[in-house]
Amino acid sequence: MDLFSSETTKNILPFDGVTNYHGIVLDKNQLDFFYKKLLTTIQWKNDEALIFGKIIITKRKVAWYGYKEFSYTYSGITKTALLFTEELLILKKIVEKESGETYNSCLLNLYHSGSEGMAYHSDSEKMLKKDGAIASLSLGAERKFSFKHKENKKRVDIVLENGSLLVMKTGTQTNWLHRLPPTKKINSPRINLTFRTIER
Template sequence: MDQLDLFGAPEEETKTHFEIQNGEYIHIPGFFNKAKADKFFQSLLQNIEWKQESMNMYGKEIKFPRLTAWYGENDKPYSFSGITLNPNPWNKELLEIKEKIETEAEVTFNSVLLNRYRDGNDSISWHTDAEKELGKNPVIASVNFGAERKFQLKHIETGEKVELLLKHGSLLVMKGELQHYWKHQVPKTKAKVAERINLTFRVIK
């Protein structure tokens, strides 16, 4: 199997559980209904402390092509891509979202990384969520509000690809060995797209 194309996945209550080489994931396109998703999207736009982080590369300061924020219930920092983030305290909307997805993921999360993609030029390149703070075989729950964007997975050893269209109100739960064997990205697009907010809930050890 070279590539899975799941753009035709049905909406609303449909839940699909996929077991792939060295990992598994659950995809629920309509996890939050439109009314709830609209409410959360507007609230997150207005109430999250968004920042544009930057990193040093070859002696130059490079700004991330997206806005980010880090929230959690402890004082443990999270480091990735050469930066370290200290958590803001949970707000009402984040706790509401967290409580809802924990039932599905069967995990109690203590932190969330938010990424805000302002248009098609904003993106995140190939990476894994396998930092030491996340422990072995971390469960990552990804919630999406706003514009639909492609989400791609690529096996580090075989090159096998999986491609999903993550829609407004969708939930993606990545489990098992996936973070140790698969990279993922949200690529840039030349298509005219509106803003998108992605939340990846996780457990910091």
């Protein structure tokens, strides 16, 4: 297991993928403003997943935004995007400048505490741009984030700091799984914004 907590854009994956950790990209005033604004103005809804024919409703809440009303299907459930808010457009511009990539949509997750997480998966839905960058911006509680290689099970862990940016690119979704492991040590919320590109 490798554990990273650094402010560098070095590729954190040892092989078969490019994932760059950019460290903290927002200042304290921005962090406070956007965290409170997103927490109270985003149209959060409990996430749903279709598992073995049953719809499971999670404690974690999600929201889906874009330039237009994209339809996005994952875990067997189709969602339609709301139009970007002013705050999301500002954050998208910051993320695009830092990552050198462009995005047309954003999937947001709200984890109320460390008890809520995400199981191993890869973001490989057909409507996503093939090998396109997915930029993950974290606000709120620091959480560990894990990668596991699909074949040899090599694992890489990283601590995602408040205001930090992680960009998953070429080969990452094809060769690696990632997850947000639950923890009893965290009692405060985390907002995660994943900017991505939908191709129609």
